[in-house]
Amino acid sequence: MTAEVWTVTFRVFRRKGAEAPHYDFFRLEVSPDEYVLDAIERIWAFHDRSLVYRYACHHATCGACGMRVNSVEKLTCITTIRSVARDGGEVTVEPLRNFPVISDLTVDMGDLYRSMEAVHYPAVSPVAAAPLPTIPAKDGISPGGPLREEPDAHRLNDCIECGLCVSACPIATTTAGYLGPAVLAAIQFQGISGKPALAGLADCEDGVWRCHSAYECTAVCPSLVDPGWRIMDLRKQAIGRRFRRLFGRGETA
Amino acid sequence: MSVQTRSPSRAAQWLNFPHRGVGMWAFAMNRLSALGLAVYLFLHLFLLRQLAEGPSAFDRFISLVRSPLFTLSEWVVVVGGLYHGLNGVRVILTSLGVAVPYQRQMFWILFGIAALGSLAFAIRMFTA
Numbered sequence A: 001m002t003a004e005v006w007t008v009t010f011r012v013f014r015r016k017g018a019e020a021p022h023y024d025f026f027r028l029e030v031s032p033d034e035y036v037l038d039a040i041e042r043i044w045a046f047h048d049r050s051l052v053y054r055y056a057c058h059h060a061t062c063g064a065c066g067m068r069v070n071s072v073e074k075l076t077c078i079t080t081i082r083s084v085a086r087d088g089g090e091v092t093v094e095p096l097r098n099f100p101v102i103s104d105l106t107v108d109m110g111d112l113y114r115s116m117e118a119v120h121y122p123a124v125s126p127v128a129a130a131p132l133p134t135i136p137a138k139d140g141i142s143p144g145g146p147l148r149e150e151p152d153a154h155r156l157n158d159c160i161e162c163g164l165c166v167s168a169c170p171i172a173t174t175t176a177g178y179l180g181p182a183v184l185a186a187i188q189f190q191g192i193s194g195k196p197a198l199a200g201l202a203d204c205e206d207g208v209w210r211c212h213s214a215y216e217c218t219a220v221c222p223s224l225v226d227p228g229w230r231i232m233d234l235r236k237q238a239i240g241r242r243f244r245r246l247f248g249r250g251e252t253a
Numbered sequence B: 001m002s003v004q005t006r007s008p009s010r011a012a013q014w015l016n017f018p019h020r021g022v023g024m025w026a027f028a029m030n031r032l033s034a035l036g037l038a039v040y041l042f043l044h045l046f047l048l049r050q051l052a053e054g055p056s057a058f059d060r061f062i063s064l065v066r067s068p069l070f071t072l073s074e075w076v077v078v079v080g081g082l083y084h085g086l087n088g089v090r091v092i093l094t095s096l097g098v099a100v101p102y103q104r105q106m107f108w109i110l111f112g113i114a115a116l117g118s119l120a121f122a123i124r125m126f127t128a
């Protein structure tokens, strides 16, 4: 069996400092089953050592290699070239939106990380409590399976803080103050009942009510967080809380 | 090879919905129809004001609104209103946490109803 070889042109966003951005074109011979990140690394290794990009784990766990591939947010380490290009075609690779560009394909995600910390998003949680709204358990690996019965079993929480949802969100594009899908999802994950600080962050103009239901966060999230659903659930929680307060039943109700 | 570019404006970034999913289309059309309806409201009030200016103004007004161009514009208002109202039902339901995983299906059903409604109005308005 001979390996399939495609010729693909990578149109790569470049920008250094305050310089005006431009695109560089790199024609590469690739296997369609390689990942977009493999091609980026090869461009760096053999064509242009000044290309700045970020990655770490190569298996969708670290959330560092998020980029826009043909205008859609992807973890480039798990996006096959076959899924975004054709032989002889072109692929555009750009940095995430709604974050400041540090250099080329690398953006500053500091704000997101700080906000996630500010809402105390926990790194792990008990398997039994794993809220998996839209993904029914089909096998023993999924948290809906036998592991659920283990009282001490913990799992890493789904959100890998990759920022894809923030980049995809049309509201984050125009409203800098918007808390954004990842942070709101992190609040929903913990619930706002009995947590006035979290409730205050979520139930305000730049919290859940800023969302305009485009569901692009859910469409691009690589980690089954389903931020769109969580924002809507948080709205439900916020409305419930307001009703309880209206009838004089405070935080503990 | 290298090609200069400018960063797209934020408005242009909003228009990248052709690459996006159903939710983004629903949102973009909701915005567009909202803007259209808001403009319509002002036009409507502006034109209705003529009714207060006596019988001859009233007659002029009636002959104006009977023109085919006006009927077409009215139909566009109906289409915008139907879409915006029906999608509004979807937005309200999902905002209450109802049927969020089915927002896509809900969009298609309500969009279908809006399309059928627009067709029914078109038949009535243009064949009278």
Ligand code: SF4
Pocket: A063, A158, A159, A160, A161, A162, A163, A164, A165, A166, A181, A182, A185, A217, A220, A221, A222, A223, A224, A225, A226, A227
């Ligand atoms: S919610 Fe999903 S897309 Fe957003 S940062 Fe977390 S893992 Fe990434």
